Amino acid sequence: MTDVNKPWYKKWFNDDYLKLYQQRDNKDAKKQIELVLKTLKPDKNNKILDLGCGEGRHLSYFNKLGFKTFGLDLSKELIYSGMKKYGRQNFILGDIRNIPGKYDIILSFFSSFGYFESDKENFSVFDSIFKSLTYKGKFWFDFLNPEYVKNNLIAKNQKELSPDKTAIEERKIENKRVIKKISFISKDKTETYYESVRLFKKEELEAALNQSGFAINNIFANYSGDQWTNNSERTIFNCQKSRLCRET
């Protein structure tokens, strides 16, 4: 496939992505993990998978605490960068639609969902997660909240990344997706990337998760663990393979 025909999520997750999202750092990851630990109370023997792990900022923290953690991502660049930053971790280069192995807990942090064109393909990820979980396995799903995105949308802003590199971010909502154009401007060139994420409402996600066989234990509003409301910053699902489902 030529670069032009590649979907946006196969082009964007590189060094420029890391520069733009510098605030999504280890401190931010620690806060998310603390809520996971408090809520799921995982066992040190549990096999944990971070789906769409990126550089592995969550992975490295879990591993430091003595958990058996694996990370799956399709970006070679982010995985290599993570290896340099955190040392060798259990990285798996792969696609969230086809997860190898079985896990007791699967985690999806920071809106690593809703990237595919059709709802069917996006929801197929829940089936893939269900199949890759052990009996009564748990799924932690941290997604955006469309209402919050709409009410807080900044159409355009500029970030000075270094003395000779500026990023311009332009956002719009179109066809139930939040679309962001990111232009990196330096002295001799401009590079442009896109993000396009389907704005799934909480109710749509609940229905799809139930359909795939998950029971939902809680829905959180943020990384402090407040209960979800219409204008919460995040939509964080704590789900479990339903008792009614046999092990697959």
Ligand SMILES: C[S@@+](CC[C@H](N)C(=O)[O-])C[C@H]1O[C@@H](n2cnc3c(N)ncnc32)[C@H](O)[C@@H]1O
């Ligand atoms: C918004 S980033 C979040 C990264 C990480 N969870 C974090 O919080 O730092 C989304 C990640 O999902 C990965 N990703 C996107 N589509 C994927 C797919 N189809 N299969 C596997 N990984 C994918 C990207 O490469 C990227 O690392």
